[in-house]
Amino acid sequence: MTTETRPEYSSVGKRETRIEGAGKVTGGAIYAADVQVPDMLHCKLVHSPHAHARIVSIDATKALAIDGVERVIVAEDFGQAVKDGSNPAIDASNRGAALLAHKQAVFTGEPVAAVLAETPSAAEEGVEAVEVTYEVLPHVLDLEAAMEDGSPLARPPVSDIDHSEEEAHVTLDVDTEEAEGKPTNVASHVSFTRGDIEAGFAESDVIVERTWRSASMHQGYIEPHATVADFKPATGELTVWAATQGQFMVRDTIMRTLKWPETKLRVIGCELGGGFGGKMTLNSPLVAALSVIAGRPVKLVLTRAEDITAAAPAPRAMINLKTGMKKDGSLTAIEASVVYGAGAYPGAPAAVGALLGTSFYKWPNLKADGYEVLTNHVSVGAIRAPGTHNAMHAVEQNIDEMARQLDLDAGAVRLQNVSQTGDPMASGQEFTKIGLDETVTQAIEHPLWKNREAAKAESTDTKMVGVGLAIGGWLGGLQPAAAEVMLNNDGTVNAVTGVNDITGTNTSFAQILAEELNISLDQINITTGDTKTAPFAGMSAGSKTLFTVGRALREAAIDLREQMFEVAADRLEANENDLELKDNAVSVKGSPDQSLGMDRLASMTTGFGALYKPLVGSGSIAARIQAPGFTAQLVKVEVDTDTGNVELKDFAIVQDVGFAINPLSVEGQMEGGAVQGMGIGLWEEYIYDDDGKLRNAGLLDYRMPTAADVPDIESLIVEVPSEDGPYGARGVGEPSITAGGAAIANAIADAIGARVSEIPATPERVLRALGTVGDGAEAAGS
Amino acid sequence: MRRFDYYRAISVDEAIALLNEHGEGGMLLSGGTDLLVQIKEAGLAPAYVVGLSGIDELRELRSNGDGLHIGAGVLMHEVASDGTVQAQYSALCDGAGVVGSRQTRNMATVGGNVCNAAPSADTGPPLSVLDATVHVAGGGGTREVAIDDFWTGPGRTVLDSEVVTHITVPAPPANAGSFYERHTPRQIMDIAAVGTAVYVELDGDGNCSQARIALGAVAPTVVRAPAAEAALSGGPITAARAAEAGRAAAGEATPISDQRGSAEFRTHLVEVMTTRSILHAAERAQG
Amino acid sequence: MAKQIFTLNVNGRDHEVYTEPNQSLLEVVRDELRLTGAKEGCGTGDCGACTVLVDGRIVTSCLVLAPDAAGREITTIEGLADGEKLHPMQQAFIDHGSVQCGFCIPGMILSSVALLEENPAPTRDEIRRGIAGNLCRCTGYRKIVEAIESVAGS
Numbered sequence A: 001m002t003t004e005t006r007p008e009y010s011s012v013g014k015r016e017t018r019i020e021g022a023g024k025v026t027g028g029a030i031y032a033a034d035v036q037v038p039d040m041l042h043c044k045l046v047h048s049p050h051a052h053a054r055i056v057s058i059d060a061t062k063a064l065a066i067d068g069v070e071r072v073i074v075a076e077d078f079g080q081a082v083k084d085g086s087n088p089a090i091d092a093s094n095r096g097a098a099l100l101a102h103k104q105a106v107f108t109g110e111p112v113a114a115v116l117a118e119t120p121s122a123a124e125e126g127v128e129a130v131e132v133t134y135e136v137l138p139h140v141l142d143l144e145a146a147m148e149d150g151s152p153l154a155r156p157p158v159s160d161i162d163h164s165e166e167e168a169h170v171t172l173d174v175d176t177e178e179a180e181g182k183p184t185n186v187a188s189h190v191s192f193t194r195g196d197i198e199a200g201f202a203e204s205d206v207i208v209e210r211t212w213r214s215a216s217m218h219q220g221y222i223e224p225h226a227t228v229a230d231f232k233p234a235t236g237e238l239t240v241w242a243a244t245q246g247q248f249m250v251r252d253t254i255m256r257t258l259k260w261p262e263t264k265l266r267v268i269g270c271e272l273g274g275g276f277g278g279k280m281t282l283n284s285p286l287v288a289a290l291s292v293i294a295g296r297p298v299k300l301v302l303t304r305a306e307d308i309t310a311a312a313p314a315p316r317a318m319i320n321l322k323t324g325m326k327k328d329g330s331l332t333a334i335e336a337s338v339v340y341g342a343g344a345y346p347g348a349p350a351a352v353g354a355l356l357g358t359s360f361y362k363w364p365n366l367k368a369d370g371y372e373v374l375t376n377h378v379s380v381g382a383i384r385a386p387g388t389h390n391a392m393h394a395v396e397q398n399i400d401e402m403a404r405q406l407d408l409d410a411g412a413v414r415l416q417n418v419s420q421t422g423d424p425m426a427s428g429q430e431f432t433k434i435g436l437d438e439t440v441t442q443a444i445e446h447p448l449w450k451n452r453e454a455a456k457a458e459s460t461d462t463k464m465v466g467v468g469l470a471i472g473g474w475l476g477g478l479q480p481a482a483a484e485v486m487l488n489n490d491g492t493v494n495a496v497t498g499v500n501d502i503t504g505t506n507t508s509f510a511q512i513l514a515e516e517l518n519i520s521l522d523q524i525n526i527t528t529g530d531t532k533t534a535p536f537a538g539m540s541a542g543s544k545t546l547f548t549v550g551r552a553l554r555e556a557a558i559d560l561r562e563q564m565f566e567v568a569a570d571r572l573e574a575n576e577n578d579l580e581l582k583d584n585a586v587s588v589k590g591s592p593d594q595s596l597g598m599d600r601l602a603s604m605t606t607g608f609g610a611l612y613k614p615l616v617g618s619g620s621i622a623a624r625i626q627a628p629g630f631t632a633q634l635v636k637v638e639v640d641t642d643t644g645n646v647e648l649k650d651f652a653i654v655q656d657v658g659f660a661i662n663p664l665s666v667e668g669q670m671e672g673g674a675v676q677g678m679g680i681g682l683w684e685e686y687i688y689d690d691d692g693k694l695r696n697a698g699l700l701d702y703r704m705p706t707a708a709d710v711p712d713i714e715s716l717i718v719e720v721p722s723e724d725g726p727y728g729a730r731g732v733g734e735p736s737i738t739a740g741g742a743a744i745a746n747a748i749a750d751a752i753g754a755r756v757s758e759i760p761a762t763p764e765r766v767l768r769a770l771g772t773v774g775d776g777a778e779a780a781g782s
Numbered sequence B: 001m002r003r004f005d006y007y008r009a010i011s012v013d014e015a016i017a018l019l020n021e022h023g024e025g026g027m028l029l030s031g032g033t034d035l036l037v038q039i040k041e042a043g044l045a046p047a048y049v050v051g052l053s054g055i056d057e058l059r060e061l062r063s064n065g066d067g068l069h070i071g072a073g074v075l076m077h078e079v080a081s082d083g084t085v086q087a088q089y090s091a092l093c094d095g096a097g098v099v100g101s102r103q104t105r106n107m108a109t110v111g112g113n114v115c116n117a118a119p120s121a122d123t124g125p126p127l128s129v130l131d132a133t134v135h136v137a138g139g140g141g142t143r144e145v146a147i148d149d150f151w152t153g154p155g156r157t158v159l160d161s162e163v164v165t166h167i168t169v170p171a172p173p174a175n176a177g178s179f180y181e182r183h184t185p186r187q188i189m190d191i192a193a194v195g196t197a198v199y200v201e202l203d204g205d206g207n208c209s210q211a212r213i214a215l216g217a218v219a220p221t222v223v224r225a226p227a228a229e230a231a232l233s234g235g236p237i238t239a240a241r242a243a244e245a246g247r248a249a250a251g252e253a254t255p256i257s258d259q260r261g262s263a264e265f266r267t268h269l270v271e272v273m274t275t276r277s278i279l280h281a282a283e284r285a286q287g
Numbered sequence C: 001m002a003k004q005i006f007t008l009n010v011n012g013r014d015h016e017v018y019t020e021p022n023q024s025l026l027e028v029v030r031d032e033l034r035l036t037g038a039k040e041g042c043g044t045g046d047c048g049a050c051t052v053l054v055d056g057r058i059v060t061s062c063l064v065l066a067p068d069a070a071g072r073e074i075t076t077i078e079g080l081a082d083g084e085k086l087h088p089m090q091q092a093f094i095d096h097g098s099v100q101c102g103f104c105i106p107g108m109i110l111s112s113v114a115l116l117e118e119n120p121a122p123t124r125d126e127i128r129r130g131i132a133g134n135l136c137r138c139t140g141y142r143k144i145v146e147a148i149e150s151v152a153g154s
Ligand SMILES: Cc1cc2nc3c(=O)[nH]c(=O)nc-3n(C[C@H](O)[C@H](O)[C@H](O)COP(=O)(O)OP(=O)(O)OC[C@H]3O[C@@H](n4cnc5c(N)ncnc54)[C@H](O)[C@@H]3O)c2cc1C
Pocket: A700, B027, B028, B029, B030, B031, B032, B033, B034, B035, B036, B037, B052, B072, B073, B098, B099, B100, B101, B104, B107, B108, B109, B110, B111, B112, B113, B114, B115, B116, B120, B121, B122, B123, B159, B162, B163, B164, B165, B189, B190, B191, B192, C044, C045, C046
């Protein structure tokens, strides 16, 4: 759906297959775990078996006696790697600095020692032989219990809170206050208010107040974390191959940790086997330090169990939500207490949850509090649109329930109330140009929604059918970026960026260059440089890769074009304004015989004695205006009321992408995110026992959707151009994950007439909601 | 994976000899889909491993009028795609066909599934209701063990430095039918929270003359449900009588609560799934 | 732990391997033969990223002990293309936009190829069930299913 007439484009906006696809279908693409360096040591980590324990002693004698084991490193050793001899791991209060646990372990699986050996097998045996003596400390796992006065502290008080991962995704205009006074497990608290909620609730015809829970989940990338670091003592140079979404962030983090100059480090961001917010810096400072200490290359590849247990999953949430609505469908007030479990180190996006949960509708009165709570679980990291799916699950079930109780059409109610361009968010900041309205409109006109009564009629005695709708969205991240475009001698073009291509962004980049230079894709090469060769680019995260780097590239291309025009104007004795770039040549408009081929032009800038300087276009931008992207998702489910199983029958995702530079890859982003949303809705959760040990640290029991579990997804692209993105594009990566879980929960409610208050809606939770199992009160999740 | 010595046997006798020669702490390796996972993730540390995959005599799958012979090394996909198994031993086909993924079924053996003795093993309840016999060879010769006596606990069997050579199943009469289903949240690639297998024989009047019901994942081993069997036998198979047997089966299950569901939930599943499985088995018996 | 010597036939070539016997086929193919197309996503048979063909059937090579693969024909993703010409399934994955991060793709393509060998005209549902042993987190599967369908239909 095009809502505004737009210019005719030659390349952007077309479906293009990936320019570098062959490497990935032939096995040629190199990922971090594929890297082998001569003389490399293999690292395996010793993990704490306790949720909270003092580390009394670590004895490596037996481990070092094993054939092939070279070194066992503990936290106290890291001073050897740091320039000024200081040691970041000592009393570290954020996960980034805690290379290995020092003095105490604060979650099960926290690494306490690193074994370096000649082979992975030897390292593994070494890990088992390291003897660690622990003194078990009281732990706290439950979010509510953790917030109570007198609760045991999950960890010593925190001084500096690291929000860098969250910021990598969203640019938030919010001040979080860090808890002061008596130490508690509440690491931070943020609050938003507008109007008078009591007055709002007083004029409501219906008020729904419920507590909604959503589970902690893994980002689900199929490639476990992997890092290779190669320190050369002779030169003092360090090279790191990392599985990361942001090689510059890895560089900065390592060098901040080691206190070395950034000139000494080359970070090579390899092909990345998926990140979704989970692949930032995790182990790279550790592996870099180990290589420096050992004076040899070191490789660390996490096992899947380690990656699930001890990487950085997305947080669980407990959201108490009270909302009111009038008979005419207008909203009155929202009161939200949004609690996000951070795990044992701070960094949970409670502020995002509180903000986005109360900003997508026009609430005249609101009060929202976000709390980030520490417990003895693995500390959390980002995921696509961090914190948003948890909030949307709560808000969208409330909206749906209010509409149901007032007998209103839940789609129309949404359309009536969604935020518009210029409306204030909970923080007061105004929405830039957005297309939420258009997105919802398209969803509620979809047959899946229009025919929902007919769908329900398909129900049988034990198979109940229902249709659910939910909205979601993401504000979009901002980060400066630069790019370079060079004219080659044969008239083709090379471009260099510093951002890893995970999803096909390089193809879209090429489309941008093709558009601006009016050449074909096969004349363009895009290279992802490393941190020593590429101009700065932010992370491939936060839906901002195309939004920011794409803009920088576009500017670089325009710069290159202008430089070509300058040379051509001189040669052709024409005015630059009369020139055009067409058919691989710069020519004078209207007189095609007055033209200069790009190859000839290039040779005039490179040959011996050439008169003109080499042509290098550069672009640098600092994006300031966010371009929020919204989604509305529809799902039809069939619930087996005997077993509680929920089958997904149909799924449609509508998303405002501003402008689809490459619709093929935009659909890929929408479909991938939608399936992750299905995982959130039905299957994916961290299940802990009472001692804080993860019970499902493998991919059989941590259930991500397989191809057999999900239906074909229909992707519907809405294009409401953004103010500042390239060609009006918005970030597309994140919104797609935000609404699926909520839509599924609403569909289940539509089918069975009862709401699951916790997602994923496992068969057991569905049966409990139905009252078939249990006493009618739903199972409390751990 | 931690290191171990490895010996590949090419006959059952050689495998037994290797176990005797190297003594305590050895493990047998068939398809490896349980054993290697346990070595990698569950801390299992065999002193040495004896490989069975090169033993041709373990790979035999054949049937005649007396019944079915399944070599311990027969793969799940071979069982699931065998015409005779599909037609006459359908519960076993149901069970073998849902194990893991296509990849898993190309590696996993029936012998490994039985010897691993997981209460959730998908060929467990089917073999139990089909009245299978496990054939064992060891230093002292060979012996036969009824399948229900073979498992002694989770991961535990009656084996003592012995090799399972094959499993036999008596041929069911023409008026018999069997069915197995399991409950998993995902469609594929999941482990049963509950599995129910039912075998029924119908007499000329359509009454149930013989019923065998087995439950997976709700007790330390696969278990039979005698009260449910009694409730079903001797009368017609109606929805009401199936439901009654289902209730009886629920009373016989002793599940634990774990990441695959609470005990309460599993008990409920036993009831509804046994009921459903009885009706499906009866349908098959009627052909 | 005595090292063992054995011969692996990979992509039509014999390779003599001398290694500790506790290595999986995946480890030997990746670390010794340097064919890194097969990936390790879990090491426990659950993700399918390590899928290779052994005697024409797909297995998760992370759970095959390397010495057990001696004497059998092993095909990895590197052996699928015919010189410069991609296998139709590889080409279809590119043409349908089925590839994102690519980590699952070598295993996914081999599973798809084997699926069509076993069942040349699968239904959509059979395709979905047929690749259920290969997790993909990026694509949502739709474009993968379409690629397989296109090869089946051609
Ligand atoms: C991804 C995945 C999914 C799975 N899904 C399922 C599932 O859905 N349902 C299910 O039931 N199982 C499942 N399993 C478990 C496993 O695949 C099966 O139990 C399989 O049948 C085991 O057979 P195997 O040949 O691989 O056994 P192995 O791992 O080789 O051996 C298993 C055990 O049996 C012993 N053993 C093997 N053969 C003999 C013999 N001849 N004599 C004596 N002892 C022997 C071994 O010493 C070992 O203790 C799954 C496993 C994986 C990795």
